[in-house]
Structures are given as C-alpha cells and as structure tokens.
Amino acid sequence: MAAQVKNRSLHKAKAAKQDEFYTQYVDIQKEVEAYLEFDPDTFRGKVVYCNCDDPFESNFFKYFAANFNKLGLKKLVSTSYDGSPIAGQGTLFPEYNEGNGKRQKPKALAVIIDHVKDEDGDGATDINDVKLFLKRNKAARTALKGNNKYAGGDFRSPECIALQKEADIVVTNPPFSLFREYVAQLVEHGKKFLIIGNVQAITYKEIFPLIKADKIWMGATIHSGDREFRVPDHYPLNAAGWRVDENGVKYIRVKGVRWWTNLDHGRRHEKLSLMTKEDNMRFSKHKEIKGKAAYDRYDNYDAIEVPFTDAIPNDHEGAMGVPITFLDRYNPDQFEILGITDRDNNSGVKTKEYTEADVPNFGDLNRRGVVRVGNEYKPIYARLIIRHRRCSRHAKGTKK
DNA sequence: AACGATGTGGGACTATCGCT
C-alpha cells in the first residue's frame, strides 16, 4: 500500500525505540500456575524454550529452572541475546564475557538443561543447583554466532529458529516492536506459546485475524492495571510510573500489559452472566449507560453498540459491537468474533461508507463505528463485533 | 516556483472513572 511506503521512515523511527523489558517473577509464576490449575500436565514432558536476554538474569529461566521437576519438563532451553545491555552482568562464564568483565558486549549463548537435581547437596533443588550443573557441564551451553543479518540470540537468527522448532512451548516476553513478527514465526512453526504483549495487539491487522480464527487468545491473569518491568540502566524514565530501587535498578510501570497464548486455561471457559437489554438499562452499574448510545444501531455497521462488556445483552440475536477489552472475558463457546471496527481492520459487515462531504475525518469514521445522534455523527472507539454462539449454530447448521 | 498546510499509522501510549 502506498501509504505504508510513505510512512516507512516513520515506522523505522518507531522500531528503533527502546523495548527491553524484564518480566517480574511473580507475574510469570501466577500465569503458569493458572494453567496448572486447569491442567496439571500442561508442561509435563514438554520442551520449553525461553528467548531471553540472559538466562541468569531472566525470571523466565529462573522460574522454569526452579520448577523444572514440579512441572515435569523434558527440557528447558534458554538463549541470551548478543546486544542486550544486561546480558553478561550476572553470567557465570567469563568466556562469554569479553573485555574486563564490566558490561562489555557479551556473546550470546544457548543453555539447555534436561534435569535438575540437588547438585550442591543442600537438600533442595533450586537455581543454584542449575548454575552448578551448568558450570560442571560445558556441553549444556553453546555460543550463538548469529549471521550477518541477525545477532546471536536474535529470535530470527537461524540458530534460534532451529531451537524454536525443537521446542513444544515458547514462553517469553518478546520486544513489543517485533510482536507481530514474533507471533508470525510462532504460528508458522505451529508452536504452543505463552508470551507477553499489549492489549492494543487486538487491533493489529496481523494479530486480529488470528484472534478471530481462534489461533491466539488472552492469558489467564493480568487483565488491567499496570505491570512493573525492570528496564536497562540507560532507559529514559519518562513513562508515567517508574521507580529506582536501593541498588539503582530501574523499573517502569506499563499499562495495557497482557499475556497472549494458545494454551487452554480455565478463565476462557467461564461464561459471562448476562441480562436482557431492558434489565441492563435499568440495573447497569454504569450510571451513564443511557448516555452511551447503548444498543443503538451503528450508522455504518450492521450491529448494535454495546458500551460495556458487562452490558452485553442476552436477548440480541444479531451482531454487537463491544469494547476490545471484551477479549479479557471471551469464552469461545459462548461467543463468536465476527470482526473489528478499527483503522484498517474494519472486517465487520459495513452498511455504509462515508465521504469527505459527509464528515471531517471521514477516514477514521469509515473504520470505526458511528452512531448518529440528531445531526451529529458520534464516532465510537474500536469495537469487536461479536454475536452469541447460539445464533451461529442456527445460521451455519453444524458446529463441532 | 516556493511555501505552508494537511494526511498518514499506530503505539513497552496515557487519562479517567467507578468499585471494593
């Protein structure tokens, strides 16, 4: 598309921005445990692969190494990235740490463990045993060279692609600027995954079709509020929330964080309990529901506007536009996702296109839903177009 | 021809509100 070419330099500038964020241990622990609650064998006998910045700094590696036996892993593979500012800071292996050892550019390495036992004889198996094991077994770690296109440890490098292909489940926090590419690679290789991303990924034109096709969904935990991530020392602290701990380590609080996965979990089998339109209008906890064009038909989509996820009516048989955060509560047995009204993702059934003569910003209005109030066009923020499953069963005749 | 105004895409964005 010409517009994309036009904005190429703009996108390059975007892509160059910082995105090195290190996930907190508790966030990983809570999420993984939610899968175990649904199916204790989710990870049993599996090869788990974590692309990291440094296995010994990464809480992904720490969590899976420390819980290797509890989860029943077959193998844990972790790679570090040649170019990460934190890689090498805590490494055990001087040979992977060039120069005087003080934050020189480290070489990337792959670490592979296939068992965890009490190496130090202290009666427990923990991360220290893993470190000891790796020190004693050089074969468990290999340097990653990368190629002339990608640095060692880059998920796009041939070595990492090979490791990914051997893995059953990929668990990591990829750079958000490369989220589309990362997901595309996972889908291409048919991998199971559990990765961190942003809510707005729903609206990405590459991601939404996967959501619609039930090939990716939201994880079990983290559905609102901020999450805290460690960032490199050089990171500019101009985000809304940040702190520096007593050791001078920087953290940033990020809004809109979500887990993205194709592993099944309990939350997506919980049904939303719903009321009729009339009851919603009367009893909604949202006092302003009446002023929100609730259940009005869009002027440009064949669907009704539902301003809050918990105001979805149980007595509407057609298409409904709901906030994108509906996905936090999406149960695929209860609802079917038909489309989205946002930017270039206007895959809902259009009933009308706007022209410049109609309204200013007609481009946006053509993508987003519009409700007409008197002579005013009221543009509505991005909406998922959904309908009750019971409707599609009737419409399509058969359904699994 | 020169110059200013406008459109463009999408985001590790950000603000705000209500509830517990």
Add this chain to the structure above:
DNA sequence: AGCGATAGTCCCACATCGTT
C-alpha cells in the same frame, strides 16, 4: 489506595496537496 475497565490523545517525519 489500589484495582479493573473504558476511552481515548498525540506525536513521529515525510509526501503530497493547495495556495500564494
């Protein structure tokens, strides 16, 4: 106060359009 949920805003740098 903290959490959960909804609904936005604004900015990047360049191409192109419109006006002088």
